Amino acid sequence: MRWTVLDSPIGEFSVATDAGSVCGAHFGREPSAVEEPEHELDRQVVGELRAYFAGESTEFTVPVVAPRGSDFERAVWREMTRIPYGETSTYGEVARAVGEPGAARAVGVACNRNPIPVIVPCHRIVGAGGKLVGFGGGLTRKVTLLELEAGVALRRAWT
Numbered sequence: 232m233r234w235t236v237l238d239s240p241i242g243e244f245s246v247a248t249d250a251g252s253v254c255g256a257h258f259g260r261e262p263s264a265v266e267e268p269e270h271e272l273d274r275q276v277v278g279e280l281r282a283y284f285a286g287e288s289t290e291f292t293v294p295v296v297a298p299r300g301s302d303f304e305r306a307v308w309r310e311m312t313r314i315p316y317g318e319t320s321t322y323g324e325v326a327r328a329v330g331e332p333g334a335a336r337a338v339g340v341a342c343n344r345n346p347i348p349v350i351v352p353c354h355r356i357v358g359a360g361g362k363l364v365g366f367g368g369g370l371t372r373k374v375t376l377l378e379l380e381a382g383v384a385l386r387r388a389w390t
Contacts, residue, residue, distance in 0.1 A: 234264035235273050239284045240379065241372040244349065246280065248272045252294040256347045258368040280349070286383040289316040291350050298346060303331065307341035314355040317384025319377070321359055335359075343367050349376065 232249040245264045247255035253276050268274045275293055282288035297308055306329040313328075314320045320328075322335040322342075331337065342353040348368060354376040358364040366373035 233268075233270065233273060234261040235268045235277055236260045236264035236266055237277055237280060239280070241284075241368065241375050244280065246276050246350075248276060249298075252296040253347060253350060254296055254298045256350060258348070258372065276350075283349070284379070286379060286386075289380075289383065289387075293350070295347055295350060297351075300341075300344065300346070303329070303334070303337065304341040304344055306330075307338050308345055308347075308351050311342075311345070311351050311353055311356065314352060317380040319355050319357045319361065321357055321361075323359060325356055339365055352376075355380075 232247050232254065234245050234247050236243050236245045242258060243260045245257055245259065245261035246253060247261070248270070251272065253272075268277050272293065279288060279291050279293055283291070297305060300308065307325060310325050310328050322338040323332075325338045326332055326334040338356070342356055343365065345351055345353040345367070348354070354366060354368075354373045363370055363373060
C-alpha cells in the first residue's frame with residue numbers, strides 16, 4: 232500500500248493505493264505518506280482530489296476497492312456513491328435504499344467505518360430533517376465539504 236498526502240481545505244488528507252485501486256483515505260498525515268506521488272494511479276487520485284477541493288470537479292473516476300467491511304457496510308458505501316454531488320441523504324433514507332429500513336443507526340456505524348472518506352462521500356449523509364450529526368473527520372470538516380459542494384453546485388446551476 233502506498234500513501235500520499237496533500238494539503239486541502241480540510242487540512243492534510245492522506246490517500247492510499249494498492250494493486251490498481253484506491254483502498255484507503257483518512258484525515259491527517261499518514262506517517263509513511265509521500266507528498267510527490269511516483270505512480271500513475273497515485274498522481275491520478277491526487278489530481279482528482281485537488282480538482283475536487285478546488286471546486287473544479289464533481290466526481291471521482293479512480294477505481295476504488297474497500298479493503299474490508301461487512302456486506303451491509305459495503306452496501307451502504309455503494310449507496311453513498313449514488314448521492315449526487317451537492318446533495319444530501321439521511322441515514323434513514325440510506326437504510327431504506329439498502330433494504331434495511333430500520334437500520335438508520337447501523338448506517339451511521341457504516342459511515343464511521345468508511346475506509347475511503349471524501350471519495351466515498353459519507354459527508355453527504357445527514358440526520359433526520361437535515362441535522363448535521365456525526366462525522367469521523369469532525370463536524371467542521373463535514374460542514375466545509377458540504378459548503379464546498381453546495382457552492383459549486385449553485386455556481387454550475389447559474390452559469
